[in-house]
Each structure stands twice: as C-alpha cells, then as structure tokens.
Amino acid sequence: MSDRVIGIDLGGTAIKLGCFLEDGTCLESISVDTPQPANPKPVVKAIAQGVKQLNLDLSCKAIGLGMPGPTDKARRIARKSINLPGWDDVPVADWLEKQTGLATVLENDANCAAIGEAWLGAGQEFENFILLTLGTGVGGGIFLNGKLFTGRDGAAGELGLITLNPDGHPCRSGNRGSLEQHASIGAIYRLTGKQPAEMGQLAEAGDIEAIQFWQSYGKVLGAGLASLVYVLTPEAIIIGGGISASSRFFLPSTLEEIERRVVEPSRVDLKLLPAKLGNKAGMLGAAKLVWDEIEKRAIANPREEP
Numbered sequence: 001m002s003d004r005v006i007g008i009d010l011g012g013t014a015i016k017l018g019c020f021l022e023d024g025t026c027l028e029s030i031s032v033d034t035p036q037p038a039n040p041k042p043v044v045k046a047i048a049q050g051v052k053q054l055n056l057d058l059s060c061k062a063i064g065l066g067m068p069g070p071t072d073k074a075r076r077i078a079r080k081s082i083n084l085p086g087w088d089d090v091p092v093a094d095w096l097e098k099q100t101g102l103a104t105v106l107e108n109d110a111n112c113a114a115i116g117e118a119w120l121g122a123g124q125e126f127e128n129f130i131l132l133t134l135g136t137g138v139g140g141g142i143f144l145n146g147k148l149f150t151g152r153d154g155a156a157g158e159l160g161l162i163t164l165n166p167d168g169h170p171c172r173s174g175n176r177g178s179l180e181q182h183a184s185i186g187a188i189y190r191l192t193g194k195q196p197a198e199m200g201q202l203a204e205a206g207d208i209e210a211i212q213f214w215q216s217y218g219k220v221l222g223a224g225l226a227s228l229v230y231v232l233t234p235e236a237i238i239i240g241g242g243i244s245a246s247s248r249f250f251l252p253s254t255l256e257e258i259e260r261r262v263v264e265p266s267r268v269d270l271k272l273l274p275a276k277l278g279n280k281a282g283m284l285g286a287a288k289l290v291w292d293e294i295e296k297r298a299i300a301n302p303r304e305e306p
Helices: 038-055 092-100 109-120 183-194 196-204 207-231 242-261 278-296
Strands: 004-010 015-021 028-031 060-067 078-080 088-090 104-107 131-133 138-144 236-240 272-274
Touching: 004 109, 004 138, 004 196, 015 038, 015 104, 015 138, 028 242, 028 278, 038 060, 038 196, 038 207, 060 092, 060 272, 078 207, 092 104, 104 109, 104 138, 104 278, 109 138, 109 236, 109 278, 131 242, 138 183, 183 196, 183 242, 196 242, 207 236, 207 242, 236 242, 242 272
Parallel strands: 004 060, 060 104, 131 236, 236 272
Antiparallel strands: 004 015, 015 028, 078 088, 131 138
C-alpha cells in the first residue's frame, strides 16, 4: 500500500480533512463541523477524531494542518488566530500527536492554500506570486523565487491585516480599517445585509445593484492590493476563498484599480486570476507541506496516548 498523509484545513465553521498520496491524489475527504465556541481543546479533539476516521487502516504517515493565523517558525505552535477564541500560543502539534500518534506539522491556512496552488493550481507557472483568500477573514500567502515566504519568525504574509483606512471599522487584530474589514464575508454582510453567495446569485441574474456592488468591492480590493504590488512586484495575484466564486464580477475592476494606482515598472505583465483548486487548496497544500518535511527529514511518529 502506498504511503499517505492527511492534509487538514481548519476553518471557523468547518474542518476539512483529506487523505493524500505523494502526487496529490486525494483518496478520501471528509468535513466535520468546527465546535462552537471554537476553543482550542475541543477543536483539536474534533480534528483528532476526523484523523482517526480517515486513518482506520493506519496507512497515514503524518498530518499537515492549516491554521487560521500564524504559527511559530518550527511549525509546532499556533501563535494567534484573531477569528477564533483563545488561540494564543497553543501547542497544537503536541496535542494532536498525543491524540493520534501521527507526527504533525502546522502552517498558516492561506500559506497552505498558496502551497497547493503553487503545486497543482493557478500558481504553477509563477516563481513570484501573492495568494489572497477572501472568506471569514482575509488571508495571504507569498511566494518569492519559488519558495513560500514566512519571514524571520514564521508570521509573515498576514496580508489581510494591512491598513486600508486608518479611521475605519475596528479589526480584531487591534488595527482599524484593515483590508479584512473591507473584503471579508463580514464586511460584505455589513455593507449589503446579504451573504456573498446571495450577492453572487443576484449578479448572475443581472441585478444592477449587485453588479455595481461587486465593481465597488473590486475597486477597494485593488486599492489594498496596490500597496502589496509596490512592495513585492509579483508576477501574479491569485484570488481564492469562498468570495472568489464571484471573482468574474469584481476582478476586472480590481485590475483596473491596480493599474490606476501602481506605476507600470512595478507591475510589468502582472496577472490577476482566480485560484483553481477551490475548497481543496488548503488541504492539498497542508499535505504537500508534510511530504516536503518527510523528504527533508525523517518524521518519527510519536506514541499515541492510550
């Protein structure tokens, strides 16, 4: 039997888990509800139960877990999650290893999505790109020279927390007017009283107000991305997350705004495109992360707690 690993994407409402071969083939995937409130211990217990369900034949070698927030450089500790309660320096890898008997590696969830898109998705042809995930929060992943950039202590790439309006809506990060507060699901609901999917359906049906909303949304997103383009001069910006389902209604105005705000030498041949892997990007990237770690070093599985 071929070796397998488990890739996991932890979200605020659902935990997605998949069993993957080394070539990225997903043999089986499940989704379990995220316990509410999403405190660390019940969430980790739910993850462990999902892992055991996928690993009944004990064929899986290790776990990769995408977390909604930065991890430490060693990829063992969840440092902070502004959209989940109580997630401050939580030793998630230790807990999961004790409950499952499988070595565990953590990474920011948007970074995992970026790894997945770089491997088998929209980022394959680019050495330098930004991935932005638009959902409950706004996450980011950065690839520079073909490698994931996480900074000196593992926490770089929190692109949704950059300031767009210094006097804007309060952000759970302590900032005000962050990009997340203009581009997340909550921001869309605050502005329209509707969920992004409903606004997308209205736009599909030709509703003029919905179409105008998405054009305005794209313009604001472009203003936020302009700063990132100046700093990183990427070849491409890839847009993922649930809100990207409506990307055809807002990406044209996003690109127009970037082109208006960014001088041409900083955006030579810049591509702006939707992600390809959908809801599997985070799981796939988490699995790829584990395969890379296995290749670099032998991951010894700890003993499971009785």
